[in-house]
Amino acid sequence: QLNEMRLPLELYDLVNELFPTWLSMFFTVAYITCFAPEVLQGVLRVGTFIAMTRIFNEMGKEFGEGYNEFREMLESSHHLKKLVWVLNAETDLRERKELVESNAAATMSLLHPMSTKQTLDMLPIKVPELTIEHQKVSSMQKSWRLKVPALELQQGTLTVVVGDAEFGKST
Numbered sequence: 001q002l003n004e005m006r007l008p009l010e011l012y013d014l015v016n017e018l019f020p021t022w023l024s025m026f027f028t029v030a031y032i033t034c035f036a037p038e039v040l041q042g043v044l045r046v047g048t049f050i051a052m053t054r055i056f057n058e059m060g061k062e063f064g065e066g067y068n069e070f071r072e073m074l075e076s077s078h079h080l081k082k083l084v085w086v087l088n089a090e091t092d093l094r095e096r097k098e099l100v101e102s103n104a105a106a107t108m109s110l111l112h113p114m115s116t117k118q119t120l121d122m123l124p125i126k127v128p129e130l131t132i133e134h135q136k137v138s139s140m141q142k143s144w145r146l147k148v149p150a151l152e153l154q155q156g157t158l159t160v161v162v163g164d165a166e167f168g169k170s171t
Helices: 002-041 046-087 093-111
Strands: 125-127 130-134 144-148 151-153
Antiparallel strands (some): 125 151
């Protein structure tokens, strides 16, 4: 059965591969059929006639390249469709977030039974001591060191870090 299924696929590939050549030949033969009598009657010059047949041949080659690129684009579009489907699939993130928040609230109430009014979103960020050091790797870089003895940031507030370029603000 696999060989029976493979044959139509091979035939499909062969037809798609030869289609531009067949189409080019069709138009060339149609041109020859239509304008050969005019060449024999002397209305159309032989050089013009031959040049036009070459133009049809070149156009067929160009069309073939464009047709093959179009086929490759269509064949790769199923990957894009699959990606769009995955990105739009339903998730349970909302339920998971609610579960995490309820577990965190339960943990906070166990750790700090007196401060149940404090919400998780308003917990301060506390760093007892912070030291960040960067050694220069090349002559173009600068060495720097940032040392903060204690740092406390409140969530929900705007905190700005300022300094010279390449002094580790992102770090």
